[in-house]
Amino acid sequence: MPHFFTNKRLIILLGSIIVLVALIGFSLRDRENISWPEQFVKDVVGLGQTIVSKPASGIAGFFDDIGNLRNTYKENEKLKVRLDELAQLESDVTRLEKDNKELREIIEKKESLADYDPVQATVLAQNPDRWFDVITIDKGEASGVQPNMAVMTAKGLIGKVKSTSKFTSTVQLLSAHDPRNRVSAVIQGKKNVYGLIEGYDKKKNTLLMTKIPYDSKVKKGMAVTTSGKGGVFPKGLIIGKVKKLKPDQFGLTQTALIEPAAELRDLEHVMVAKRGMTTVLPEKKERKQVYVEEGNL
Numbered sequence: 001m002p003h004f005f006t007n008k009r010l011i012i013l014l015g016s017i018i019v020l021v022a023l024i025g026f027s028l029r030d031r032e033n034i035s036w037p038e039q040f041v042k043d044v045v046g047l048g049q050t051i052v053s054k055p056a057s058g059i060a061g062f063f064d065d066i067g068n069l070r071n072t073y074k075e076n077e078k079l080k081v082r083l084d085e086l087a088q089l090e091s092d093v094t095r096l097e098k099d100n101k102e103l104r105e106i107i108e109k110k111e112s113l114a115d116y117d118p119v120q121a122t123v124l125a126q127n128p129d130r131w132f133d134v135i136t137i138d139k140g141e142a143s144g145v146q147p148n149m150a151v152m153t154a155k156g157l158i159g160k161v162k163s164t165s166k167f168t169s170t171v172q173l174l175s176a177h178d179p180r181n182r183v184s185a186v187i188q189g190k191k192n193v194y195g196l197i198e199g200y201d202k203k204k205n206t207l208l209m210t211k212i213p214y215d216s217k218v219k220k221g222m223a224v225t226t227s228g229k230g231g232v233f234p235k236g237l238i239i240g241k242v243k244k245l246k247p248d249q250f251g252l253t254q255t256a257l258i259e260p261a262a263e264l265r266d267l268e269h270v271m272v273a274k275r276g277m278t279t280v281l282p283e284k285k286e287r288k289q290v291y292v293e294e295g296n297l
Contacts, residue, residue, distance in 0.1 A: 121137040121139040121269075121271065122269060132176065137168065137270060139168070139169060145272050147160075150233045152262065152273065153270055155262040158267065160233070174239070182197065183233060188224070195210055198210055206243055209255065213253060214252055218256060223240075224238075226239065239260065240259045240261045243256075
């Protein structure tokens with residue numbers, strides 16, 4: 001009995017192998033259409049792959065998007081830093097170009113200043129409340145700067161030293177609202193016309209030159225310089241050009257609106273005219289009168 005069952009198992013095993021080989025051979029032959037079991041298996045496997053692959057692809061794409069977003073954020077931050085650096089660089093270039101131009105003009109101006117020694121200085125402060133009145137510079141008594149010395153830029157006169165300390169000085173601008181702030185000036189022409197710079201029109205950005213004789217022939221565009229007769233400002237410092245001429249209310253004299261040669265609202269580099277020789281007037285009375293004109297009582 002046991003021997004029979006052993007033969008039966010062997011017969012079943014051999015039959016199974018024969019069927020398996022037949023199925024393999026059947027599946028390997030060239031066919032246009034596959035059998036329905038194969039179709040069923042392929043469809044089930046394909047559906048399973050679709051169900052699994054789409055969510056997997058979506059999750060993988062989601063994490064890829066997060067990674068890309070992080071990279072984009074980092075790159076954006078780097079670009080912002082570069083843009084900030086570029087803006088600062090452009091600002092530095094503009095400032096340095098302006099400084100270079102001003103310093104070159106000052107060097108050229110120094111070569112033409114024969115009657116006094118120019119002391120180069122930098123503006124330290126300009127009070128917003130007194131923007132048109134005074135500035136503070138970084139040169140003082142230690143550099144030989146004294147009150148009443150003329151102060152200018154490469155383009156022209158801007159004012160005079162009002163007070164000094166050891167290492168700094170306060171400069172009163174030509175535009176300062178001070179009745180004692182006067183400069184003896186001359187309008188250059190075939191016949192020089194003398195007057196006083198006293199006052200400033202903020203709206204028109206012009207200096208006021210008064211005491212011009214009513215019959216003087218003054219035209220627009222004429223150059224205005226210091227006369228050198230006040231004993232304070234050296235002769236020939238450029239102040240500006242005549243912009244307009246108008247008579248005073250009594251018609252006895254005229255007032256000229258002078259367009260300043262130097263920019264009074266944006267000052268950075270200036271020069272102090274340290275005079276080697278002080279002008280000595282022959283009579284004490286005349287000296288006092290001239291000093292009153294230029295506001296140096």
